[in-house]
Structures are given as structure tokens and as C-alpha cells.
Amino acid sequence: MTVQPADDVRASSVTLASLVQMTGLGLLVRAGEQELGRPVRWVHTSELDDPVPYLEGGELLLTTGLKLGRGKEKLRQYVHRLADAGIAGLGIGVGLSWEQIPAALVEAAEERGLPLLEVPQPTPFIAISKAVTAALAAEQYQAVTSAIETQEELTRAALGRDGAAAVVRRLAARLGGWAALYDASGAVSVAAPDWAARRAGRLRPEVDRLRGRPAPSSAALQGDEGGSQDYVVVQSLGADRRARGFLAVGTEDRLTSGERYVLNAAVALLTLTLERSRDLRLAEDRMRGALLRLVLAGETATAREVAAALTGGLPEGRVRVLLAAPTTGADEASAGVLDELAERVEQAAQRAGEGLLIAPVGERLVLIALDGGAAHRACADAALDLEGAALGISGPTVLESAGTAETEAERALAVALRSGRRVVDHDEVGAGSLLPLLGDEAVLAFAEGLLRPLREHDRTSRGDLEASLRAWLSRHGQWDAAAADLGVHRHTLRYRMRRVEELLGRSLDDADVRMELWLALRSQSDS
Structure with missing residues (x-):
């Protein structure tokens, strides 16, 4: 897979052929007719015998040949230098230095496949510059107008019921390619069209690389391990340096400036969709924290009534209390670890359709999850995977005994923090021997499990x-x-x-x- 600059753009539709077709200019093709499809980025006029230092490539260079003379080898080298510089074409104004274009120029241009245009004396160079400028401006105006219309379309899609999925589908259709949305863990959640899911899945290594960088960040790629030669852009979605998701788009050609504008609009809308406001998250945390306190205090009947109205219900059956804490101080990095752990657990519970009660309490994260369920497993896996987090897990119990289970989780977490282990299960502590455990917390954890x-x-x-x-x-x-x-x-x-x-x-x-x-x-x- 080849990494490409993220700002590469597709060529302009203003070509040498379109200029030749403008009857008011009267341009005649003298060489390189097969290359008239070349796009023209700009028009540059120069009478220097070596204008290459002032060229960027893609220009239509206009000259009267005032300083070129008639030496065949000199004219040949002149053409070769321009061809090597990557100009779109060469226009020679006749009637001043030359009555007709020298044969040496025509031969050299044919040899290099460089379009050579004859500019008749009545046509001023400024007329050609104005024609190209007007065409480029019209093209840019059309691109901006189309981009604005597409942004409005994407905004309407984002406000619908399945906002994120609708934005991804509209984006893929607008770019004439495919698009995929990934969740924070890097799993594909939406792909459009449907066949793009497998192609998006092959980009998981690139998504994982972006996960290790502050959001927003992006990468542009050409081709992939599956043999596709798509031009692909992968963008992380997040407003507070932590990626809450990722967007990938694939197109046959590199993106134009207008298409990049559309992509940026989609990124902004998806970020707003995924990034709930801080006030809303704090309100949800307070609500879930209140539910947790009710459950841990033994007020499960009241908690069930509240949860049924607000969260869809509490976990039923055998549950465990899980307590996660940062292994370092209470800084921004440690808070981010618990945030990512919480997001992975919530996504696992949502995919499995499990009930889950989760809320931050002080500098810790408290969860009540089904024993052996998807959220339970995801939490343990995340604690093992993430640097800077420790997890204590209670023994299995019923929701009515969650208060006692919290104490078990607290004891297990204390053992984890003291021993430097990522995950400690209270059943594991209780099944061991008391003598190797040092400290009151470890003894209490052992006693809880044993009794x-x-x-x-x-x-x-x-x-x-x-x-x-x-x-x-x-x-x-x-x-x-x-x-x-x-x-x-x-x-x-x-x-x-x-x-x-x-x-x-x-x-x-x-x-x-x-x-x-x-x-x-x-x-x-x-x-």
C-alpha cells in the first residue's frame, strides 16, 4: 500500500482541447495532437530561453521565441527542458519573431509528445489567459455550488432517524465510490454500498494506527492488500483529541477540492453525531450514577422502575460488579483510559442486546454487568489491552446483593493495584491461600470469597x-x-x-x- 499526500487533487477539466475548440482564439495544433486532453492549470507567458525555474507543471506556456534564435539544437533542448518540467503545452505566437513555427520546434515537440499550438498574430496572449481564467473560475464556482448543495443534503441526512448511516450512504453516492464508518474500537459499523464492508475491513491496520494519534487526524492511501487501486482517505472523528469513530472513503481517482470540501462536511457532521455534548454526557453520567447508588443501596425495585423509563432496564439474572481505576494519578491520560474502556463495554453490550449499568464514581468506573456476558468479557479484555487501567471483579451474585459484590470488587481492585496486575477476580483471590496476601484489603478480599x-x-x-x-x-x-x-x-x-x-x-x-x-x-x- 502506497501512502499518498492527503491534498492531492484530480486534474482540472479545462484542457488544451477545450481551448483549441474556442473559435475566437484561432489556435492551431502543430504537434502532440494525441495529448490535447491534458488539463491546463494556468497560463504563463515568458520570453526567457530557460523559463523552467519559474514553472510548477501543468501550465500552457506562451512565447514569441524572441530570445530563442534559429539554432536547431538550441530549439530542441528548449522543448526537452519544457517537457521535463511537465508543462501542459507550448503556444508559439507567430508574426513577430517567426512568420511560422520553426520545423525544429515541431519535430522536437512530436518527439516528446508535447502539444504545440500556433497562436495567430491577431490573438493576444492575454485573451488566452482570460479564457483559461474564466473557465477555471466557472469550474471552481460549479464545484463550490455543488459542494454546498451536497452539504445541505448531508445535513438533512444527519438529522434523520439513522443519521450517521444516512450520511455515509449519501457521501458514498456523492463521491461515486464507497464509504465506511468505524466505531471507536475500529470495527466497521456502516458501509455503503454493502459490498464495501469487506474492503473497509482490510483497512483495520490503518484505523488502528490512527487510534494511537490524537483526533482529528487522517491518512491517504493508494491501493490495498486486496489488490484494489482505490484512492482511500481515512479520517478519525473526535473533537477532544480522543477518537470516537473513524471514516474511510474510497474513490477511483484522487479527490478534487470540491470533493474534499464534501468529505470535510461529512466528517464534521459525523463528529457532531458521534460526539455528544459534554453537558449531555454529564447529565447521563449523573443519572446512571444515581441508578447505581440505588442498586448498591439495595433499592432495586425503585431502580428498576427508573431504569425502565430512562435506560431500557437493568441487567437481569446473575451479575457481577466490576470496578476499574487508573493505575496512575488522576490526570487527563488516566481519565481517557477509563473513557475508552467504558465506550468499548457499552458498544459490546449494545451489540449483544444486554442490560448494563455503568457510571463513573469519583476517579473510578463502576459497572454492573451480566455474569459471563459480552460486557463482562469486553471489560476484562479492555483492561488487559489498555495501558494504565486496573480492574477488580466481584463474584457472581444477584442484583439485590450488588452492594456486597461492590465490596468484593473493591477488595479485588485493591489487590490488582498493589500487585501491578491488570485484572483480579474476587473468586480467584478467595480461592487462594491467605498467607501470601499482605495487607488488610487482601485479607478482606480473601474472607469475602471464602465465606x-x-x-x-x-x-x-x-x-x-x-x-x-x-x-x-x-x-x-x-x-x-x-x-x-x-x-x-x-x-x-x-x-x-x-x-x-x-x-x-x-x-x-x-x-x-x-x-x-x-x-x-x-x-x-x-x-
Whole structure:
């Protein structure tokens, strides 16, 4: 794939052929007739024997040959220099220095395929300059008028129901090529026409490169790995240096100035569509933060009523609480990491049709997502992928117990931040050994995971297993004394201890198990 300058433009439609066809000028073709389709960028008049230093290429050069003389080799070198400079054509005014164009000039022009025009004496050079200037101005006016009309069309499309998709479709039709919109993760979300989706997918490496640069930024390319020779422009979309999406367009030729104007208009409209206002985002964050506080406080019935009206509902079934925090200080870069993590999670939940509750709380990001769902997986993947973010994940639970799960996520996050790990699952912490964990937060995380099966049992069934275990351990396994403390029969206590072993998957005959359980119970009572 060849990178091209982003400001390359397609040639003007003002050609040598169109000038020859203007009867008022009376131009005659003396050589290079097969190249009359060359566009004319400007008209330049010079009597220098070497005007090349003053040329840019694409000009129609006019001269009377005043200083060229009649030497055949000198005339030949003159033509070759002009051809090498890339002029569109050479016009010779006759009647002053020459009555007719020297044969040496005609031969050299034919040799190089350079159009050679004879300008009759009645035609002043200024008339040719005016004709080209007027044609270029008319062309530019038409391009600007067309661009304005297209901008109005794109604006109407952006205001419709499927604004972004409509803008992409109109843009592709206007450019006579294809267009594709990518989300912030670099996945193609809209492509027009439909066949362009595969071609747009091959540009993922270029999109990923732009993701690493502040928005807005762009790249222009010629061809791709699939064999296409399209001229492609890829543009990031974003107003606050963070890309919220990307736009790619492909055309057969390089863009004209008018087409670049249309592309810039589409970029602006798509940016406005994707970039919600800061006030709106803050309002949404406050609303979701309020819902989170309701859920974490156990007011799930009220939260469901509010969420049904505002967000479409809360996650149902087994959920996890996920807590993300920057691993560095609270600066702009760390905030950007959490923003990108949140955007990836929201997009994953939207694609999967999952309920999700997510909101920033202070310098952290709190999520309640379906256990093992798309949002849960996307959050863990993003934390592993992004530099500067750590994630603590609670054990699976029901929405009504989200407050307890938040504490678990807090403990897991503390372990992640202290150990330098990207992701720590509370189940993983609770399943390990207590002794290697240093610090109060790690001990509390271990205790939460270890005792969770007992607490879930006690919330839904009779038995008071946690209290029974505490009494039995405090009496060093003496059945009668512990049963008396609890006010139950010793056979009842024996049955409860068997249920404890079944739920924990551990034997109370193991002294290490009894020690860990006692420390876990004590850490909970002391916290």
C-alpha cells in the first residue's frame, strides 16, 4: 500500500482541447495532437530561453521565441527542458519573431509528445489567459455550488432517524465510490454500498494506527492488500483529541477540492453525531450514577422502575460488579483510559442486546454487568489491552446483593493495584491461600470469597451457618459448649457443620482450614 499526500487533487477539466475548440482564439495544433486532453492549470507567458525555474507543471506556456534564435539544437533542448518540467503545452505566437513555427520546434515537440499550438498574430496572449481564467473560475464556482448543495443534503441526512448511516450512504453516492464508518474500537459499523464492508475491513491496520494519534487526524492511501487501486482517505472523528469513530472513503481517482470540501462536511457532521455534548454526557453520567447508588443501596425495585423509563432496564439474572481505576494519578491520560474502556463495554453490550449499568464514581468506573456476558468479557479484555487501567471483579451474585459484590470488587481492585496486575477476580483471590496476601484489603478480599457460600445459604435458607461456624471454632470444636452458646441441640450443630463442609468443599478436620476460616471470620468482624 502506497501512502499518498492527503491534498492531492484530480486534474482540472479545462484542457488544451477545450481551448483549441474556442473559435475566437484561432489556435492551431502543430504537434502532440494525441495529448490535447491534458488539463491546463494556468497560463504563463515568458520570453526567457530557460523559463523552467519559474514553472510548477501543468501550465500552457506562451512565447514569441524572441530570445530563442534559429539554432536547431538550441530549439530542441528548449522543448526537452519544457517537457521535463511537465508543462501542459507550448503556444508559439507567430508574426513577430517567426512568420511560422520553426520545423525544429515541431519535430522536437512530436518527439516528446508535447502539444504545440500556433497562436495567430491577431490573438493576444492575454485573451488566452482570460479564457483559461474564466473557465477555471466557472469550474471552481460549479464545484463550490455543488459542494454546498451536497452539504445541505448531508445535513438533512444527519438529522434523520439513522443519521450517521444516512450520511455515509449519501457521501458514498456523492463521491461515486464507497464509504465506511468505524466505531471507536475500529470495527466497521456502516458501509455503503454493502459490498464495501469487506474492503473497509482490510483497512483495520490503518484505523488502528490512527487510534494511537490524537483526533482529528487522517491518512491517504493508494491501493490495498486486496489488490484494489482505490484512492482511500481515512479520517478519525473526535473533537477532544480522543477518537470516537473513524471514516474511510474510497474513490477511483484522487479527490478534487470540491470533493474534499464534501468529505470535510461529512466528517464534521459525523463528529457532531458521534460526539455528544459534554453537558449531555454529564447529565447521563449523573443519572446512571444515581441508578447505581440505588442498586448498591439495595433499592432495586425503585431502580428498576427508573431504569425502565430512562435506560431500557437493568441487567437481569446473575451479575457481577466490576470496578476499574487508573493505575496512575488522576490526570487527563488516566481519565481517557477509563473513557475508552467504558465506550468499548457499552458498544459490546449494545451489540449483544444486554442490560448494563455503568457510571463513573469519583476517579473510578463502576459497572454492573451480566455474569459471563459480552460486557463482562469486553471489560476484562479492555483492561488487559489498555495501558494504565486496573480492574477488580466481584463474584457472581444477584442484583439485590450488588452492594456486597461492590465490596468484593473493591477488595479485588485493591489487590490488582498493589500487585501491578491488570485484572483480579474476587473468586480467584478467595480461592487462594491467605498467607501470601499482605495487607488488610487482601485479607478482606480473601474472607469475602471464602465465606460467600455460607452467606448466600443464610440469605435464602434456614440454618445460620456462619454464626454456627463462628461459635464452633470459638469453642475449639467442643460440640456441647458451642451448641449451648447457640441455643440448639448438638445434633443440629453437627448437621450444620456438615453443610458447611459441603458448601465450602473443605474438611473441618484440617487444622489449616479451621485456621483460615477463623481468620476470615475475625477479619469480617473487625472490618
